[in-house]
Amino acid sequence: MTTDNRITEKVKQTLIRAASTYRDDQKEAYRRAIGQESSGTAKWALEQLLANAEAAEKNAGPLCDDTGIPHLFLEVGGKRTVSGELLESIQQGVAIGLREMPGRPMAVMGDDRQRLDQSGGLDADPGALEPVPIIIKPVSGDVLRLHVLMQGGGPEIRGKTYRVFHKHSVSTVIDEVAGWAVEAAGQLGCTPCVPAIGIGRTHFEASSLMVEAMIRGNFGVQSDLEREITKKINRSQTGPLGLGGAATALATFLKVGPQRASGVRIVCMRLCCCMEPRVASVDL
Amino acid sequence: MIKHITAPIADETVDGLAVGDRIEISGFIFTGRDAALPKLVALIKSGELEKAGIDLNGGVIFHTAVSPAGVGPTSSNKLEIEGSISELSKAGIKLHLGKGALHESTVRALDERRSLYAVMPPVTALLQSKIKSVKIAAFPEEGMEALHLLEVAGFPAVIAAAHGKSLYANAGGGNGK
Numbered sequence: 001m002t003t004d005n006r007i008t009e010k011v012k013q014t015l016i017r018a019a020s021t022y023r024d025d026q027k028e029a030y031r032r033a034i035g036q037e038s039s040g041t042a043k044w045a046l047e048q049l050l051a052n053a054e055a056a057e058k059n060a061g062p063l064c065d066d067t068g069i070p071h072l073f074l075e076v077g078g079k080r081t082v083s084g085e086l087l088e089s090i091q092q093g094v095a096i097g098l099r100e101m102p103g104r105p106m107a108v109m110g111d112d113r114q115r116l117d118q119s120g121g122l123d124a125d126p127g128a129l130e131p132v133p134i135i136i137k138p139v140s141g142d143v144l145r146l147h148v149l150m151q152g153g154g155p156e157i158r159g160k161t162y163r164v165f166h167k168h169s170v171s172t173v174i175d176e177v178a179g180w181a182v183e184a185a186g187q188l189g190c191t192p193c194v195p196a197i198g199i200g201r202t203h204f205e206a207s208s209l210m211v212e213a214m215i216r217g218n219f220g221v222q223s224d225l226e227r228e229i230t231k232k233i234n235r236s237q238t239g240p241l242g243l244g245g246a247a248t249a250l251a252t253f254l255k256v257g258p259q260r261a262s263g264v265r266i267v268c269m270r271l272c273c274c275m276e277p278r279v280a281s282v283d284l
Numbered sequence: 285m286i287k288h289i290t291a292p293i294a295d296e297t298v299d300g301l302a303v304g305d306r307i308e309i310s311g312f313i314f315t316g317r318d319a320a321l322p323k324l325v326a327l328i329k330s331g332e333l334e335k336a337g338i339d340l341n342g343g344v345i346f347h348t349a350v351s352p353a354g355v356g357p358t359s360s361n362k363l364e365i366e367g368s369i370s371e372l373s374k375a376g377i378k379l380h381l382g383k384g385a386l387h388e389s390t391v392r393a394l395d396e397r398r399s400l401y402a403v404m405p406p407v408t409a410l411l412q413s414k415i416k417s418v419k420i421a422a423f424p425e426e427g428m429e430a431l432h433l434l435e436v437a438g439f440p441a442v443i444a445a446a447h448g449k450s451l452y453a454n455a456g457g458g459n460g461k
Binding site: 020041044045048049051052053055056059061062063064065066067101102103104105106118121122124126154157186187188189190241242243244273274275 | 304306319348349351352353354355356357358359360361383384385403405406407408409410412425427428429440442444451452
């Protein structure tokens with residue numbers, strides 16, 4: 001299949017930017033947190049993380065050695081179209097970006113059994129790491145915009161998608177998910193975290209909303225519900241790197257989608273680590 | 285104040301460090317995680333460590349993969365990593381370097397073996413310039429998870445478990461990343 005080199009180059013650059021750069025609102029959140037910490041160890045940990053981000057951005061190199069699994073979210077609107085060539089060009093851009101960054105070569109080789117027990121070895125080519133299936137969402141206006149997210153392994157262990165019986169109370173849902181986040185933050189190691197939360201009708205929808213929350217969320221613009229969850233997590237005093245302190249969570253990114261006429265809400269929470277959300281966007 | 289530590293580490297150095305101390309580590313250090321550490325423990329138990337040319341006395345184990353993307357701490361409370369700490373301390377390791385809370389039983393085992401646990405921020409980009417050399421020490425079939433020997437200068441960390449005490453006294457341990 002033919003590919004569009006212009007698209008491939010844009011996707012490559014966007015993937016590297018996602019894996020190597022703190023967003024401006026994220027840097028500002030770190031600066032605020034450093035100013036608010038009274039513990040010397042907590043302050044030191046936050047300063048290390050911010051200095052690491054500055055070094056990674058300067059070198060266009062990885063923020064973290066776990067460079068993550070590529071996730072792709074494509075917004076399409078108006079007269080813009082999605083073709084096989086476009087999707088192939090995006091895939092090519094991801095592979096080239098992983099090689100140039102370089103990404104961690106962590107594609108597990110072999111048949112079903114070998115991939116499960118990791119007995120087939122790892123592919124030495126960073127570009128062999130397949131992105132997860134792309135999410136395509138219709139939007140208004142003539143838009144063809146790709147968001148690239150790099151998802152590390154620790155937050156996947158600490159993530160959870162489960163049903164919550166809401167009992168016709170918002171606080172029942174919020175208290176439940178905040179409880180998950182507090183427990184996970186104590187075990188994550190790489191705090192301060194950012195819980196990314198999607199609430200929908202099915203497990204797939206909740207997961208998709210969680211990914212969208214990582215894209216739309218802003219450290220400097222938080223809703224009442226987001227602030228409430230962050231506050232509950234920070235009461236734990238788990239602190240940076242779990243060493244104690246005020247900054248257990250820097251923010252919360254929440255996306256509430258359509259809901260089922262039912263007593264149940266499906267909630268997906270991914271506890272993004274101190275390197276995340278690693279996301280960058282580009283108009284194609 | 286930052287305390288500068290050079291591997292191999294003497295027992296007296298271990299005695300002089302306490303929970304919360306900030307350190308910078310230099311010298312030759314091993315790396316290993318889920319795949320390599322159980323194999324290393326098996327070598328110790330079979331008495332084949334010396335034959336493999338590995339000397340753990342006074343050594344440091346950094347819980348990380350080593351790849352073109354760099355190095356960075358993985359969670360030390362993963363089953364296969366935390367499960368190696370007591371045996372590796374018994375074989376001479378003086379400092380385990382990683383991240384995340386350890387269980388109380390591991391903190392006690394470290395104390396009994398006169399060994400320490402330190403937490404490193406996941407600062408891959410900063411660590412790149414502090415690595416002087418890299419070579420595979422054992423288990424090359426594990427790729428990035430092989431046992432590596434790094435020469436480093438000034439790796440930053442904070443002592444998180446020492447002499448039976450832990451910075452994580454109020455945090456739960458678990459199977460991590």
